[in-house]
Ligand SMILES: Nc1ncnc2c1ncn2[C@@H]1O[C@H](COP(=O)(O)OP(=O)(O)O)[C@@H](O)[C@H]1O
């Protein structure tokens with residue numbers, strides 16, 4: 384729960400060099416800040432002729448030009464965060480150091496850029512000492528392993544333990560947090576860790592399989608500016624690094640789709656907004672959803688789904704993939720890609736009030752009303768999926784789920800609403816219903832299954848979190864306990880597992896274009912879930 388829809392965009396200044404191919408330096412910073420919902424500002428320290436294959440030349444403008452840029456920003460804009468990247472030379476470092484001392488932003492992240500991974504120095508050798516002298520201005524520094532070794536005055540770490548030891552030494556020497564990054568380690572994993580001065584154990588550790596791509600140009604710049612943006616909003620270093628990493632891993636996964644340059648190409652900073660351009664219908668659906676969203680109001684909440692009667696249609700190997708260990712599944716990738724949306728859902732006033740039990744009854748009933756109408760389309764979508772299902776077990780599962788929506792969840796809603804006549808469906812409810820019917824009816828089983836999966840998985844996830852919260856505040860007498868119990872029910876969780884498994888299986892034999900369409904469908908369904916959670920009766924009716 385690190386973002387709120389109504390929070391203003393943090394103003395984040397990048398002080399960095401250029402990259403005309405747009406993958407590293409100030410261009411990467413501005414894209415990453417925007418990707419995290421911030422407003423990016425830029426002061427250029429050096430004009431670098433470089434591309435995805437290496438650095439060709441560096442031109443450093445006179446420091447008066449740098450000073451004038453810094454002053455122009457400081458005189459006009461109140462900054463929420465500063466990210467410092469390439470500085471290059473002693474005069475530049477000293478100018479930026481003096482400016483940081485005078486203009487203390489709430490969040491300062493320094494990426495001590497020394498060498499481009501593709502080849503080429505970005506810091507003059509005699510400037511290393513000057514760089515060390517300004518690191519105390521940083522709240523966090525983000526060296527890669529070769530840079531960490533220079534700061535620790537040791538050989539480049541070859542194991543994660545060595546890297547952590549160097550991180551501790553550097554944190555103690557400079558009195559600041561260090562993000563130790565495992566991107567340059569050999570091997571299949573890319574661990575990162577947040578190390579803080581005076582503590583033996585890392586404050587946070589992050590794991591993850593290495594994304595198989597050579598397009599990693601600018602990962603360090605992108606990560607540091609993205610996390611500065613998130614922390615400016617939340618103040619939470621460990622959580623902010625986690626959020627930025629999740630986004631960066633999505634950007635790495637989508638990097639091969641960009642085709643920029645012939646060397647180590649850039650990551651796809653805006654991978655998470657591809658739906659906006661790939662699918663024109665999304666623009667109108669998302670627009671309608673945005674129109675309906677009113678920050679600070681509560682309106683709708685989690686919905687129950689088709690949970691077939693115990694055992695119905697569950698493949699024998701339904702839980703097998705989880706038991707098989709840590710190999711990454713296609714659905715893991717989908718889930719990670721949508722982490723920022725999950726965070727937005729978790730932070731919605733409706734969702735928090737539902738867990739606390741403080742949600743107004745009228746708001747809840749309006750949600751149930753919309754949900755009833757959604758469920759009608761949803762049960763039809765599940766039936767369409769059953770018709771398209773590749774095997775008997777999966778067909779039975781989705782057919783039973785379609786029936787269970789009609790007999791189970793809709794009945795629960797009806798009981799809550801009594802005999803009230805329904806409100807008209809909102810634009811968001813209609814957009815979501817139309818989307819599901821189109822994907823399951825027209826696009827084949829794989830894409831259709833990816834489209835309905837968020838409806839299972841997000842509710843299983845949110846339901847579990849809210850039930851925990853409800854127990855914290857007092858389950859006895861909680862006004863929504865019966866409703867929340869639906870989601871923490873093991874049958875519901877296991878139905879989610881089966882739906883996931885169906886998507887993983889379909890992805891395993893799908894061609895790249897279909898897999899991409901599955902990703903889009905899952906992502907868009909997550910966004911529509913967010914819009915559904917965020918809509919209110921007042922906004923749907925056009926009331927101020
Ligand atoms: N192939 C990859 N797969 C997943 N994460 C990666 C990959 N390469 C780098 N990263 C991550 O990108 C971030 C920047 O890493 P690193 O390559 O160490 O820094 P730099 O770009 O400054 O050289 C780190 O979070 C690292 O774990």
Ligand SMILES: Cc1ncc(COP(=O)(O)OP(=O)(O)O)c(N)n1
Pocket residue numbers: 399400401402407408409431433468469496498499500501505599600601602603604605
């Ligand atoms: C102008 C500029 N600044 C920094 C870098 C290095 O970027 P980084 O994110 O560390 O990525 P790699 O170059 O290591 O892939 C740069 N190249 N240019």
